[in-house]
Amino acid sequence: MANEQKNESRGLHAVIGIGTVVIFTVLLALIAPQSPIVDVAAANPDIAAPSDTSVTITPEIPDFYNVTNTNPAAPGTLVKSEPIPGGPSNTKNFRFIYHSTDNDGKDQLVSGLYTEPTSTPPPGGFPLVTYAHGTTGSNRHCGVSLTPFQANTPGFSNYSRQIMPLVQAGNAVVSTDYQGMGAPGTPMYLVGQVEGANVLDAVRAAHSPEAATQWQTNINKDQTVIWGHSQGGHSSSFAAQMAPTYAPEINISGAAVLSPGLLPTLPLAVETLASGTEPSGMTGFVMLIATSWSATYPDRIKPEDILTPAGIAKLPIVNSLCGEQESDAFMDGGMSKYVRQDIPAEFYSLMAENTPGSVPIKMPIVMVQGMKDTTIIPQLTLAFNKQLCLAGNTVDFHIYPNDTHPGVVVNSSQMINQWIADRFAGKPAPNNCSNQ
Numbered sequence: 435m436a437n438e439q440k441n442e443s444r445g446l447h448a449v450i451g452i453g454t455v456v457i458f459t460v461l462l463a464l465i466a467p468q469s470p471i472v473d474v475a476a477a478n479p480d481i482a483a484p485s486d487t488s489v490t491i492t493p494e495i496p497d498f499y500n501v502t503n504t505n506p507a508a509p510g511t512l513v514k515s516e517p518i519p520g521g522p523s524n525t526k527n528f529r530f531i532y533h534s535t536d537n538d539g540k541d542q543l544v545s546g547l548y549t550e551p552t553s554t555p556p557p558g559g560f561p562l563v564t565y566a567h568g569t570t571g572s573n574r575h576c577g578v579s580l581t582p583f584q585a586n587t588p589g590f591s592n593y594s595r596q597i598m599p600l601v602q603a604g605n606a607v608v609s610t611d612y613q614g615m616g617a618p619g620t621p622m623y624l625v626g627q628v629e630g631a632n633v634l635d636a637v638r639a640a641h642s643p644e645a646a647t648q649w650q651t652n653i654n655k656d657q658t659v660i661w662g663h664s665q666g667g668h669s670s671s672f673a674a675q676m677a678p679t680y681a682p683e684i685n686i687s688g689a690a691v692l693s694p695g696l697l698p699t700l701p702l703a704v705e706t707l708a709s710g711t712e713p714s715g716m717t718g719f720v721m722l723i724a725t726s727w728s729a730t731y732p733d734r735i736k737p738e739d740i741l742t743p744a745g746i747a748k749l750p751i752v753n754s755l756c757g758e759q760e761s762d763a764f765m766d767g768g769m770s771k772y773v774r775q776d777i778p779a780e781f782y783s784l785m786a787e788n789t790p791g792s793v794p795i796k797m798p799i800v801m802v803q804g805m806k807d808t809t810i811i812p813q814l815t816l817a818f819n820k821q822l823c824l825a826g827n828t829v830d831f832h833i834y835p836n837d838t839h840p841g842v843v844v845n846s847s848q849m850i851n852q853w854i855a856d857r858f859a860g861k862p863a864p865n866n867c868s869n870q
Contacts, residue, residue, distance in 0.1 A: 469819065469831040469866050472849075476806065477841035486585040487595055489757020493581040493588075495574050498529060499545055499616050506541035507533045509631065509681075510638020513543060515648050520583040524552050525601055528649050529579040531617050532639040534610075535631045537730055545616030546636045547579035547589070548649055549597055550606040559654035561858055563600050564637045565609040566629065566673065567592045568664030569695065571756035572621035572722045577611030588756050596663065596843060603851045606653055608640040612669075623726035624665065624695065626788045630672030633660060634681040641684075657858045660689040661850075663843055664810065667694025667801075671790035678796050687857035688798040690850050693807055693839055695719075696814040699785040703811075708775055711768035715809065718761030720773050721745065725752045727784055734780050745772035791821045798828040798863030800853045802846040804837030823867035830864040 498516060507513075515530035528548045536542040550560060570576040570588035582589035582597075592609070600607050610632040614621035622628040637658055645651050660677075662670030674689035698704055707716060724740040737746055744767075751763045764772055799822065803815040819831045830853065834842045857863065 471833045476836040477844035482840040482844045487591040491586045492575045492756045510635045512639050512642050512644040534635040537628050543617045544613050544632050545611045547609045555652040559652045560606040561657035562653050563605045563607045563661050565607050566633050566662030566666030566669035568666045572623040573753050576756035577616030608636045610636040620729045621726045623722045626672035629669035630676040633673035656685045658686050659854050663692040665695045667691045674795045691801040697785045708773040713765040717764040717769045721752050794825050795827050800830045802832045804834045804842035807839045809839035828863050828865045
């Protein structure tokens with residue numbers, strides 16, 4: 435009983451504390467001058483989200499991922515890899531399994547994808563982008579390395595729209611699948627410490643002597659950036675925040691954070707969303723969170739603390755389907771059909787713990803947000819920018835008033851590619867926090 439009271443008190447205090455921060459930063463976002471507005475036409479939907487990138491196929495798990503027990507090893511240690519056939523002729527592609535750490539800092543196997551141009555590398559080798567992918571699901575079928583060249587799968591959706599353009603810009607790209615997606619493991623959807631560790635340890639794997647031998651990499655180990663969109667924006671923020679202490683040996687020039695999947699830690703905001711009676715694509719996200727967090731923090735939150743009986747009954751869908759197949763399963767009613775109205779305070783405590791920006795991020799950041807985004811809440815990104823600026827971070831933030839969630843990736847690509855090239859060239863990072 436004493437422990438229960440302690441946990442309840444801790445959760446309540448977290449709600450009050452983070453609520454105050456969110457209210458303060460949202461107010462700043464409303465009353466302060468805005469960051470540079472890029473008033474361009476919305477990206478063409480046929481380019482930003484072509485039909486073959488809609489995730490309507492949940493792939494089978496190749497035997498490669500069915501790894502048996504291995505001895506613990508240093509984070510980033512490569513376990514095995516194999517080439518992936520069928521990719522663009524001007525690239526070489528490998529799936530791999532490597533060591534990372536779980537939420538308790540213990541050894542965990544994770545899978546990932548490595549892509550490099552076949553063109554002649556620049557002097558010193560190709561710069562490396564460690565890519566954090568957006569929401570594809572949370573189970574083993576949903577990793578990007580499983581089927582990067584099969585249309586309408588999670589891997590193809592990310593490879594064709596985001597990884598390949600980064601490669602075409604002259605980078606090698608390493609992408610984590612995240613824990614539990616591909617290689618066996620507990621799903622870690624929006625568990626910031628694990629996402630960040632997976633992103634950083636993928637760099638260590640790409641830098642390893644084993645990768646140089648097996649993949650014949652041509653990487654410049656002094657040129658690395660973090661890049662993430664949506665859930666990946668959440669992941670890239672945590673990776674940037676963790677890097678100086680978790681992976682201090684990696685020379686990271688900065689982080690690109692696109693439309694980050696931030697959590698509305700204000701109880702009133704969550705309660706408003708949960709009470710919705712109209713179908714919402716956000717219901718699928720909440721189901722992913724309920725599945726992941728109840729498995730990650732079993733002594734703090736259970737599925738029945740978050741979900742209604744109807745939500746509990748459909749949990750097997752979360753553990754078996756990916757992308758639109760998963761989210762569409764919850765579009766037969768409003769969020770209130772699946773999510774409880776009386777979510778306990780501990781849930782908000784976990785939301786606060788899994789929100790980046792609690793400590794200064796000691797590298798420059800470029801961040802973008804489309805204001806026609808209906809996948810995440812744009813105002814949370816504006817508030818996050820204010821929070822980062824108040825903490826003294828270097829942030830180059832750009833608002834795209836006409837763009838959707840996928841559209842902002844297309845319209846910001848030239849600007850972000852130039853920002854990355856400038857960081858590698860050693861130019862001072864722009865900071866429009868002074869405009870706030």
